[in-house]
Amino acid sequence: MSRIHDMGGRLGTGVVDPTDGYDFAEAKDWHKRALALNVACGFLGQWNIDASRHARELLRPEDYMRYSYYEKWMGGLADLMVARGVLTEAELASGQADGISPVAERAAKPGAVTEALMNGSPYTREAAAPQFAVGAKVQTRRPARNVKVPGGHTRLPDYASGAKGEVILQHGAHVFPDSNAHFQGEAAEPLYAVRFSAQDLWGAEADPRDEVVLDLWESYLEPAE
Template sequence: MSRIHDMGGRLGTGPVDPQDGYDFAEAKDWHKRALALNVACGFLGQWNIDASRHARELLDPTDYMSFSYYEKWMGGLADLMVDRGVVTVNELASGKAEGVSPIADKAAKPESVEAVLTHGSPYTRDAAGPKFAVGAVVKTRRIARNVAVPGGHTRLPAYAAGAEGVVVLQHGAHVFPDSNAHFKGEAAEPLYAVQFSAQELWGDEADPRDVVVLDLWESYLEPAQ
């Protein structure tokens, strides 16, 4: 079953406004601090990007729907820091450390931040060659779930489960989020861009000229019959 965050194609939440007018340069000061704090905590090396995404997915549904974008980031970060032993609940509540952290030396150094952010953290890896060629007709797994970890993280959206599409691009092998989010190894797999007709996903009411392209890992796919 999908969690509340898997909102693609869900009725009742209103249209997406691509012109929402948000300008990070003019954002509230705490938004910038929230982003900086998430990046700084990433330097501690206690989790990965997939785990941080999953932490936000695990927020209480009521909180998830009422929180703003960066409130979700902060809620997920707080839970992750406690779960991974970076801080205690008491430290988080009081804002005061109960001693020197054993990972204090991993804290980001100001002089190293620019270089790290400039180069990023590539998630491409070496793995077995792709099973599907460009042009192959494939079908996604019927249920959008993590098959290794019950209730776990997955990048297969519920609205595309069981849908038939065409491989339009091979991205090479990338870290597999369904494993990496749960610290079970990178388990790199081939990654593909798969094109679906809008009508395949949304039904006859969709415009027949529209398509949706999703990046999907190989284990999400099977040959279409």
């Protein structure tokens, strides 16, 4: 069963407006503070980007649907901080720290932030040679689920589960989010760009000229029959 966040191809959620004109430079002040707080807390080293994504996925469905973008970020961050012992529910509720945090010494220093953001966090790794060559016909796993952790994080979208496509690019090996999100190790795997016909994903109403390209990890794929 897919979670509420896996909304690709789902009917009934309204039309996507690509011209909404949102400009972060003109965003509400709390949006900027929410982003800054998430970045600052990342310096504490208590979770990774995959765990933070999964934390947002775990929000209650009713909250996920009513929260704005940065409310989702803040909800996931609050849950992560409690789950990882950075603060307690009582501290969160009161807005007051109960003593000094055990990770206080890892707080971001102003001078280190720009360099860290510029360098980013590369997720390329060494791993076994890729199983699929460019041009290989593949089929995605069905159902789209984490095979290690029941109900766990995965980057295989539900709408592409069980679909047949073609490998068009090898990206090298990258950290495997299905494992990394649950602190079970990086378990790097080859990552591929896979091309699908829009009609194979969406049905006959899709334009036959359209294609969808997804970046998918090797264990999401098998040779197409």
